[in-house]
Amino acid sequence: MNILTCFKIVSDLDLMSESDWVVEDHFRINTSFVKNMINPYDESALEITLLYKEQAEKLGSAVNLSALTIGSKQLDAYLKTLYALRFDKAVRIENQHDLRFSPDAISTVIANYVKVIKKPEVIILGRQSGVGDNAKTPLLVAEHLGWPCISQAVKIEPASEGLLKVSSMADDGLVIETIRPPCVLSIGNAPNSYLRIPTLKDKVNYGKKEIEVLEIENYLNQAVLEQPSEGHNITGLKPINHKRQGVVIEGSTPAEKAQNLYHNYLQERLKQL
Amino acid sequence: MSTTSKTQIVETLISILGKERVITDEEVLKESSVDRFRRFEEIHGYFTQPLPVAVVYLRNKNEVAAVLKFANEHNINLVARTGDSATEGGLETAVENSIVADGSEMNKIIKIDPYNMQATCECGTSLQDLEDELREQGYTTGHSPQSKPLAQMGGLVATRSIGQFSTLYGGIEDMVVGLEAVFPTGEITKIKDVPRRAAGPDIRHVIIGNEGALCYITEVTVKIFKYRPENNYLLGYTLNNMKTGFEILREVMAEGYKPSIARLYDVEDGASHFSHFAEDKCVLILMAEGPKPLADATGKAMEKIVAKYVECEKVDPRLIQVWFDNLNWDVSKVAEERTEIMETKNISNTTEISATWDRIYDIYKTCVERIRNEMPDMTLVGGHSSHSYLNGTNMYFVYNYNVVDCNPKQEITKYHLPIKKIIVEETIKAGGSMCHHHGVGKHRTRWIQEEYGSSYYILETLKKAFDPKGIMNKGTIFPGE
């Protein structure tokens, strides 16, 4: 089976202090001062992909993994890491345009890439990324390709005859479906899905393969590239008030404090469970 | 060791402290039997050390004295604890029926004395609290370890800790003015706060760095300094070679400049902090602070020194500032790390050493090469120098590995200790010190005699004199049986 996992590199916004949030020229916030990271949902998607490969190979079926990202040369370090983790192919679609708020453009690029290489039967993406993102990209990729999409997926396992067993979160619990590819899987809040870390030896042995670099212009028409922001501009910034109210539980002994906590705060709530 | 039964120990402790201050809950005892050194096995639910008999919360020096006296009279091992951020096994309860004596509730800031530029506080005062209080009044301790939100004054003094601005303010030993400590006999001793004296040896140093193996620190007086962050002169550079970096640090120090920050990261360690602007590069960070004319002059002079080294490229100081603002570890970061370790089975550990300028690069290079070649499953081997002196600097080795094909209990023997062994043995062989600022703890004691050479006589005599029964934190600094 051929799987394509798409990921996005984002700024680690938790590292920005309130004073760093300044709207600069071109209505942009400068986040270049903070470290980058793989968007957490995409990190889960990559780990889930690797877990799937391990399981499928144990059952004797071959799995070929490709990873795709869109952006500048700076991202190659991440692709090299994926090679070291035994992805078979790492692809970067070179882009210098501002496509941050353009899920339609991004999904078109991915879908067109897939149409050209005609290969993957399964596309795995994180459901959403940081600020301003809207959980649209995986759904739009599926729509462009006319493939089904399972959203909020948290686990993928091999099933018989090339089928996939996909667990996904729904309002009232976990849904387990067995599906036949092609399909798009949008990875939700998956437990145990930090991306594994390659050893130095694997970096030396596998991490140096050549990254395939493609031009975005071949996958998206110029007009969209030049006018991609779908009319969204930052007009202002307001800090979110994260303050919470707190109460100090009074009592002269820990036992008395526990009693007060139980009677005044917990008893009623426990009844409602 | 002790012939006193668990029940007798608990009953006596209750009679001294009251029931609420003597904790025997098994979960608490388990957590109190280890520190960060054993976090891999602990996170996986294994507790391999003898559990303490109780954790006691002490409120004042008299309670400390009473508990110590009782432990001493009955040969019961006692482990002092404050912030619980130890990294080298100093908090492990190495023998059966130990008492963990927690001073974290002795957390009063007793006096801030801006006229005499000093502050006095109890041992359980968190450095963050003291620092926040001081900064509000325009002062600082100048002490800024990465564990500032976790560590407390007693532990900070007991481990000879050091902070990120040490090249200007010094390590904790340069900051401590006076101390109060209780010895195993219950003797309460106070060293007065004076600017200097020549009345015999400096006995502060019996207490500073004792790691709970000689006495229990109850009160600390430290110097304070004017806090003027607006004058900070921050410089950041990328460069290709650690050797060049050490040369620059040496030149800055030898020329007589006093930066507050002087840090040099190698490519591997730097990659986990600076990949967004320094791919495949070393990173050098310098900062001058203090009164504006002095900070500016120092900053400019350091810039001039670095400018002579063509491989250095200046970076926007904001890149360094944002990184620096996120450097410290609070409880949420500790919790996050635990989840990550559990899920990835990847763990990061460190060993910090020091050596003179002529030796540091060779130690660095040999250790990094040996660990890379000799150890399996490594995912990062690198380090940084973060504290410089007139005659040399430190090296903080960082090594991450995937724990595979072994029981979590074997992580220490399969990976951590063999790596430490390489670093410690190479350092001692080259004439450096095997411990720069985390203390000896319990896992570097096997080299303590080599570390000291003929001067071990002095160290050992301190133990014999102050803790002849060996009840203070058995196996720490001094090897256990």
Ligand SMILES: Cc1cc2nc3c(=O)[nH]c(=O)nc-3n(C[C@H](O)[C@H](O)[C@H](O)COP(=O)(O)OP(=O)(O)OC[C@H]3O[C@@H](n4cnc5c(N)ncnc54)[C@H](O)[C@@H]3O)c2cc1C
């Ligand atoms: C994320 C992280 C970052 C760190 N960064 C730094 C750093 O930048 N610089 C640095 O120097 N260290 C650092 N450390 C190590 C650690 O924070 C220091 O060793 C600190 O000084 C320990 O203080 P504590 O209050 O937590 O002591 P504890 O962990 O409670 O105890 C440490 C040792 O001191 C003894 N002790 C504690 N209290 C007393 C007392 N009242 N009397 C006698 N002995 C006592 C204990 O028995 C033990 O041996 C770091 C640790 C962590 C986890």
